[in-house]
Amino acid sequence: MSQAATPEVAGVTLDEVRHVADLANLELTAEELPRMARDLNAILGHIAELNELDTHDVPPMAQVAEMLGALPAMNGESLRxxxxxxxxxxxxxxxxxxxxxxxxxxxxxxIER
Incomplete structure (x- = not known):
């Protein structure tokens, strides 16, 4: 059984992790930086896989509950x-x-900067 190829994703560098951490006012240790880069790259890989799905015939929705029938769909009858x-x-x-x-x-x- 063969596995589908994982889409190629540009990786997040340690410098980019440092930059984003600085923007978010996070203090990451030297040990946390590579782990954060790995986690962010894994997330981007999953997003790339999702982007490969054909959603052409899937109607847009605002809430999953609409699909489950928990809310009146599309007309906003439940909104005040x-x-x-x-x-x-x-x-x-x-x-x-x-x-x-x-x-x-x-x-x-x-917040002090």
């Missing part, structure tokens, strides 16, 4: 009506906030 409603008064909300400038909430900085 999109109706404009008044929101909460800003002054009342700001009065309850621990710290505010009167218009926005003030929160401590959590």
């Amino acid at each position: 009506p999109d109706v404009v409603k008044p929101s909460i008064d800003r002054a009342l909300v700001m009065a309850e906030a621990p710290e505010t400038d009167g218009r926005f909430f003030k929160v401590p900085k959590v």
Whole structure:
């Protein structure tokens, strides 16, 4: 029994892993870098395999539940009506906030770069 050839996928380099980790503000160790590259390359390989499938006759869908019959399909009967409603008064909300400038909430900085 022969196996189908796996599609050729351009690999993710360690430099690219470092770059993406930096963008995501992740600190990867030297041991984690090759493992992350291997995992990302495996994911890209699976995506390449999926891209080989013929989906020409498969209708697009927003939710798998539609295919399973769990939701009314395609017409949005289960969605609430999109109706404009008044929101909460800003002054009342700001009065309850621990710290505010009167218009926005003030929160401590959590990401440092």
